[in-house]
Amino acid sequence: MIVTANYDWEVVPDQTATWLSVERNENKLTIGTDEPNHSGAERTATVIIRGTGENATITTPITVTQLDAIFFDDFGWCFTPMNTTADFCDEPNLDAVVCWGDQNLRIDKWIDPVKSANPGWTGVRGTKNKSAGPYTYSRHNYILFGTSNKCAGNICSPAIASIEGAINATVSWSMAGFTSAKNAKEKGNEFWVSILGPGRITEVTANGSSTAEVVTGLCTIPYNSTGNTPEGKAGVHDIDLTEAARFYIGKDGYFDVDTDPTGLEVWKNPESMFSMKVDGMTAETRIVFIACDADNLTMETGEGWDVREGNSKYKSNRKLFDNFKVVEN
Numbered sequence: 001m002i003v004t005a006n007y008d009w010e011v012v013p014d015q016t017a018t019w020l021s022v023e024r025n026e027n028k029l030t031i032g033t034d035e036p037n038h039s040g041a042e043r044t045a046t047v048i049i050r051g052t053g054e055n056a057t058i059t060t061p062i063t064v065t066q067l068d069a070i071f072f073d074d075f076g077w078c079f080t081p082m083n084t085t086a087d088f089c090d091e092p093n094l095d096a097v098v099c100w101g102d103q104n105l106r107i108d109k110w111i112d113p114v115k116s117a118n119p120g121w122t123g124v125r126g127t128k129n130k131s132a133g134p135y136t137y138s139r140h141n142y143i144l145f146g147t148s149n150k151c152a153g154n155i156c157s158p159a160i161a162s163i164e165g166a167i168n169a170t171v172s173w174s175m176a177g178f179t180s181a182k183n184a185k186e187k188g189n190e191f192w193v194s195i196l197g198p199g200r201i202t203e204v205t206a207n208g209s210s211t212a213e214v215v216t217g218l219c220t221i222p223y224n225s226t227g228n229t230p231e232g233k234a235g236v237h238d239i240d241l242t243e244a245a246r247f248y249i250g251k252d253g254y255f256d257v258d259t260d261p262t263g264l265e266v267w268k269n270p271e272s273m274f275s276m277k278v279d280g281m282t283a284e285t286r287i288v289f290i291a292c293d294a295d296n297l298t299m300e301t302g303e304g305w306d307v308r309e310g311n312s313k314y315k316s317n318r319k320l321f322d323n324f325k326v327v328e329n
Contacts, residue, residue: 003027008052017045020064032268037066070169071160071326077117078138104137104144107155114138120158135291139320145191145291146178146318152292153319156196160326163283166198168329171287172275175247176266177254178318188314189249190293193276194241196286201243203277207270209250241288247274255320267322277329291319 003009004027011029013022019035031047044065051058105111107123121143123136135153137144145153178186195201204212253271255263266272278285293313 003029003049005049005051007055007058009049009055010052012048012050014045014047017043017064019043019066020045020047022047031062031064033066037068042067067170067327069325069327070162071158071324073119073324075138075141075143075322075324077119078114078141078143104139107136107138110138122156123154124156142320142322144178144318144320145289146188146316148316148318152290152317154288154290154292155321156289157287157324159197159284159286161283163281163285166280166282168277168279169281170275170277170327170329172273172323172325172327173289173321174267174272174323175249175253175274175289176269176272176320176322177249178316178320179255179257181257183257185251185254186314186316186318188293188317189253190314190317191247191249191319192290192292193245193247193274194288194290195243195278196241196288197284198282199243199278199280199285201245201276202279204245204247205275206247206250207273208252210253210271210274211248211250212274212276213246215244215246245276249319266320281326287324289321291317293317 011022011024014020019033019037021030021032023030029049037043042065044063047062047064049060049062050056105114107121110118135146136155137153143155145155175191177189180186193201201214204214206212250271252269253266255266260266278287
């Protein structure tokens with residue numbers, strides 16, 4: 001938030017709220033948290049903006065509420081053998097590490113510790129080229145979609161068994177644009193999110209130059225959530241996804257090799273944070289993420305999962321995915 005005042009001011013954080021972070025940069029105040037709420041109830045804190053000197057008695061309280069998440073996955077279970085000799089891989093134990101080299105592990109080739117810890121994420125490959133894909137990979141505590149040769153990736157979230165009946169929920173996640181080791185940003189910044197099972201997308205949110213829109217009138221998206229499990233079982237597309245939203249990652253929603261070499265700060269950037277409201281979500285509802293452009297997505301045959309067929313607008317569609325959360329409204 002931007003604080004406008006005609007006198008000097010300071011910020012007083014709530015010392016009892018260890019889950020809350022408060023940062024000031026000139027007149028910009030950033031309030032957030034890196035800690036998910038699994039307390040079983042919402043929690044609140046108060047941040048105070050206070051004048052200084054003779055204006056110290058002038059205060060403005062800001063109440064911050066963090067809702068309880070009924071499901072949260074930071075992909076801490078998701079890892080791959082790291083190439084510690086590659087550039088930027090000197091600290092492989094960080095929450096997210098920007099590394100290039102032999103560190104991508106495709107979903108159908110996940111090693112046993114990853115497969116056993118996976119709470120139920122699945123992907124599906126294209127129908128035309130069954131020998132290829134799915135283009136979904138584990139990295140160190142996050143997921144990579146796509147490859148460098150026009151291949152799109154996708155993943156489907158686990159169903160949340162603890163949901164009783166039908167609820168209205170907010171689903172949020174982080175999606176960052178891919179940057180090469182030479183700090184070149186890929187132009188393919190588009191991705192899609194859809195519903196598998198009960199539920200209707202009613203609202204979408206993006207920040208800064210990132211954008212979002214609910215899409216109506218789109219032809220159905222063929223998808224089979226079990227078409228390619230981490231065990232590599234192939235299948236056909238037999239479910240139509242008609243609820244869809246389109247998102248574009250803004251110019252600042254990318255890893256920056258120069259200013260963020262360990263890849264930790266990008267997840268705090270508002271332009272890499274997205275959300276949507278889903279009405280009527282049940283214990284059978286799953287959320288599908290598809291890292292490809294509209295020309296690819298709207299193919300009625302489902303052949304577009306392997307975008308090397310030439311129907312993609314972009315040379316590559318790589319995305320980085322993390323921090324999936326569901327909160328009941």
